Amino acid sequence: MYTRKGIRILLLAVLLFLLFILDLLTGAVELSIGSLFDYLLGEPIDQRDFLIIHYSRFPKAFTALICGAALSVAGLQMQTLFRNPLAGPYILGISSGAGLGVAILLMGAGFFGISALYSWSLAAAAFGGAFVILLILLLLSFRIKDVMTLLIIGIMIGAVATAMIGILQYFSNDFQLKSFVIWSLGSLDSLSYDKLFLMMGVVLLACLMAFLNSKSLNSLLMGERYAKSIGVDINRIRFYSILSTGLLAGTVTAYCGPIGFIGVVVPHLSRMIFQTTDHSWLIPICMISGGIILLVADILSHWLVEQTALPINSITALLGIPIIIWILLSKKRISNSF
Amino acid sequence: MLVIKHISIRYKEEEVVQAQQLTLQPGQLVALVGRNGSGKSSVIKGMMGQNPFLKGEIRIEQKLIQDYKAAELSGLLAAVFTEAPYPAIMKIEEFVAFGRYPFNNWFGRLRAKDLALIDHLLEECQLRHLKGKSMDQLSDGERQRVMIARALAQESKVLLLDEPSTHLDGKNTISILKLLRKQAKENGKAVLFSTHRIVESLELADQLWIIHRGNLAAYTKEEFLGDAELQKEMLGEHIIYQKKDGKHGFEINLS
DSSP: OHHHHHHHHHHHHHHHHHHHHHHHHHSSOOOOOHHHHHHTTOOOOOOOHHOOOOIIIIIHHHHHHHHHHEEEEEEEEHHTTTTTTTTTTTTTTHHHHHHHHHHHHHHHHHHHTTTTTTTHHHHHHHHHHHHHHHHHHHHHHOOOHHHHHHHHHHHHHHHHHHHHHHHHHHHHHHHHHHHHHHHHHOOOOOOHHHHHHHHHHHHHHHHHHHTTTTHHHHTTTTHHHHHHHOOOHHHHHHHHHHHHHHHHHHHHHHHOOOSSHHHHHHHHHHHHHHHHOOHHHHHHHHHHHHHHHHHHHHHHHHHSSSSSOOOOHHHHHHHHHHHHHHHHHHHHHGGOOO | EEEEEEEEETTTTEEEEEEEEEEETTTTTTEEOTTSSSSSSHHHHTTTTTOTTTTEEEEETTEEGSOHHHHHHTTTTTEEEESOOOOTTTTTTHHHHHTTTTOOTTOOOOOHHHHHHHHHHHTTTTOGTTTOGGGSSOOOOHHHHHHHHHHHHHHOOOOEEESSTOOOOHHHHHHHHHHHHHHHHHHOEEEEEEEEEEHHHHHHOOOOEEETTTEEEEOOHHHHHHHHHHHHHHOOEEEEEEEEEEEEEEEEOOO
């Protein structure tokens, strides 16, 4: 059993590596595989190639990897916690909160007299927005015993944030509106290495947090009463899952904009391919599969049009929604398949 | 041994159930009966330490249940609830393995003795031939047996079941009740289940705990059969207990 799963994980990891290389080679300017491997091995290469790989391709591919992993593990935890197959960072309103933070910054920047052009302020605004929503949910989760109620409140809070974004949009000028729309389309580009490492650190920490809670997450699959009856501290696992999800979704949304559907699709695909519901397997599997899907999305975004790239959020939606529909149609048992 | 003493369950000032003193002994099979809405589930929840509306004493082995740590309690008390979410693609032996969770390591890895116990329980619950099947491939009766096997995997002294026979046909109900009786008689567990099947329970259970007009009290079969008033309350006017040719039996009064 373990070895068969192990072999499949190894195959996935190989696929991830190949896609990573392919993604490095994909872009407006053509690169030779030779100079790419020289770069990876630390050999001296052509100055132009070095600049492209080091400052554009590598950060982008690495961002895709981290974002994919983060959103998938966030989605997995939300689906388990809320026992809902369509739960994800989106449904909890975390992404909308980040969006509101950014909207306030971009469209209200004039009022505050700060420039929205600094990217750190953009990230901080998104992060702040996501965490405000998260904090509200976290406080509510201690008082509200029913997860469905909590889920619906999450959706409502998200809707309030969206409504406020709408009002801000109505009162903003063309330039502000365009900046916001571009952020909301999502982007894996232009992350500096210090931000990249910060994001990687937070994501790895939050994934580790989820991994260490695998056993409690597994027990939630039986419902909270059973989980309690075998000694699981429900408030504790709720706290850690929501914190981990918030860190994952908040960080990624802050730096890359809202990237949809990865969080919903990848956990389902992982369960289906590996036929397991054990989180100590699913978390690493989701991390790898999430990276794979987002790398594929990024490669497609470059392949579909010449010279430029399509918005990543549109690609993940176009890629993700058919997969969701396919899963729904082919597996009737999706509603409680986890 | 589980002892209930002077308990009272109140919702919004209104008392639903109260009881003086009841004892659930090792090796005893007890049926908890009462009309719909009489508070059977509330009592079971209370015995699990999961009912904040319950006041009074519930002790296991002399210690109050609220004084046990959750993990400690899970080794003494196992439960099968009415609502039973289950992951569809999970294999039945994986589901039964949940019962070992309080006792195995951080990641829930199963040791050889855990696996041996799970195999033994699958055999005991007549599930061996279904090993490797996933939860959604089972019939209702088979799934209920998996739920019971999971609870048994906790190797607890007390087993509580909330309406284990709902959704089950007559044949499956009897087979579940016989399984519970075996757990009490052969493995010395203290088993309590709530049910609407009074007739079957009279035959198979050692005692009936009856919630009648907000009062929970224990009756033996003889005591129940000797109380015509209570019988009429619990069974309705259409089922009449009769003794024919020295045998007990129930008859439906069609008139």
